[in-house]
Amino acid sequence: MFRKTALAIAIACASSAASAAVWTDTVTSFENGGRVTTSDDVKYQHNILDDGFVLGNTITGFDLKIWLRDDTTTSWDFVCTGFFSCGWVPVTSPDSASEYGYLYVGATGINLGEVDDGTFSFSFGSGALIGDLQADGKLNIDLNATSGDFYIDKSVLTATGSAVPLPGALGLIGIGLVGLGAATRRKQA
Ligand SMILES: [Ca+2]
Ligand SMILES: [Ca+2]
Ligand SMILES: [Ca+2]
Ligand SMILES: [Ca+2]
Incomplete structure (x- = not known):
């Protein structure tokens, strides 16, 4: 009786349905302070x-979102706020050069x-990139400037898929229950 119950529990555990899952990874710290130039790319990894x-979970798709920002330039203006109070003040303005990126x-x-x-x-819903992320939970990103320079402030990867209970752990529980059942029966005999 106990053994049958244990087997039933083990089978129920093993066949329990995979549940929907979302995994989100945010990166806010980058090499070079996030500065991308034509001679220096910024590489980072989503993990x-x-x-x-x-590992063993299934990924069905993922979104990648990146936040980029142009730099500014500072010049000095001679400004008078009164007859005897004049001086140089810093003036910040957007970098006038154009910048183009490649990811x-x-x-x-x-x-x-x-x-x-x-x-x-x-958004990536199919293709080799899903396999790349699913295989080891990691995805490498390389941000380049083909013209000008700019900064990356943030990168967010949101993957969706299904999480299956670990077969190894469930198997051990099942074996343990069956073993306990056998031991109980031996004791009774
Ligand atoms: Ca992470
Ligand atoms: Ca610019
Ligand atoms: Ca990978
Ligand atoms: Ca720039």
């Missing part, structure tokens, strides 16, 4: 292994076009 993703997500290249101040979003 969802510390955001609840477990690599894994091995996929994406032309960002003109960057200026902007937020860029990309």
Whole structure:
């Protein structure tokens, strides 16, 4: 009787349905302080292994959102606020040069076009990039400037999929219950 119950529990655990899951990874710290120039790219990695993703989980798609910002230039203006109070004051203005960006997500290249101040979003619902993220929970990003210079402030990766209970852990519970059942029966015999 006990053994049958244990088996039933083990089977019920093993066949429990996968549950929908969302894993979000945010990166706000970048090399070079996030500055991207034509001679120096910014590489970083999204890692969802510390955001609840477990190897063996299934990813069905993900969104990538990056926040870019142009730099500013500072010049000095001679300003008088009264007859005897004149002086040089710093004046900040947007960098007048144009900047263009190019992004690599894994091995996929994406032309960002003109960057200026902007937020860029990309959705990946199929293709090799899902496999790249699913295989090890990590995705490498490489942000380049093809013209001018700009900064990246933030990058957020949101992956969706399904989490399946670990078969190893469930198997151990099942084996333990069956073993306990066998021991109980031996005792009774
Ligand atoms: Ca993470
Ligand atoms: Ca500019
Ligand atoms: Ca990967
Ligand atoms: Ca610039």
